[in-house]
Amino acid sequence: MELSLSQRERLEEIAREAKEIVGGCLHADGRPMTFAELEDECIEAGDLMTSAMLGQRVTERQQPRQPGCPTCGRQGAPGPDEPRVLQTDRGEVEWMEPTYHCSHCRRSFFPSLG
Numbered sequence: 001m002e003l004s005l006s007q008r009e010r011l012e013e014i015a016r017e018a019k020e021i022v023g024g025c026l027h028a029d030g031r032p033m034t035f036a037e038l039e040d041e042c043i044e045a046g047d048l049m050t051s052a053m054l055g056q057r058v059t060e061r062q063q064p065r066q067p068g069c070p071t072c073g074r075q076g077a078p079g080p081d082e083p084r085v086l087q088t089d090r091g092e093v094e095w096m097e098p099t100y101h102c103s104h105c106r107r108s109f110f111p112s113l114g
Contacts, residue, residue, distance in 0.1 A: 051091035058095045067111035069102035076100030
């Protein structure tokens with residue numbers, strides 16, 4: 001996916017807002033931060049933003065209307081949502097994933113979203 005010009009402009013605006021949240025370029029004692037220290041803060045903020053946004057996007061994915069059992073293909077009955085945690089390159093992503101149960105095969109499964 002390529003970002004549109006308006007998406008890029010909005011993300012740059014969000015970056016300016018994030019810079020205000022992170023703060024200035026000085027230590028508490030007034031010494032200037034090194035480039036490496038500035039970079040580390042930006043990476044930490046970017047990683048946090050990426051993992052939070054990915055978690056939100058994963059949650060928004062549409063589930064199949066009638067998920068079939070991967071073994072027999074019969075429709076599964078909804079079960080309790082299961083917490084999922086995935087370690088990505090940018091940090092942990094957490095979400096709740098629906099489960100289904102096939103009474104014929106006596107197994108629970110997560111519908112595949114690809």
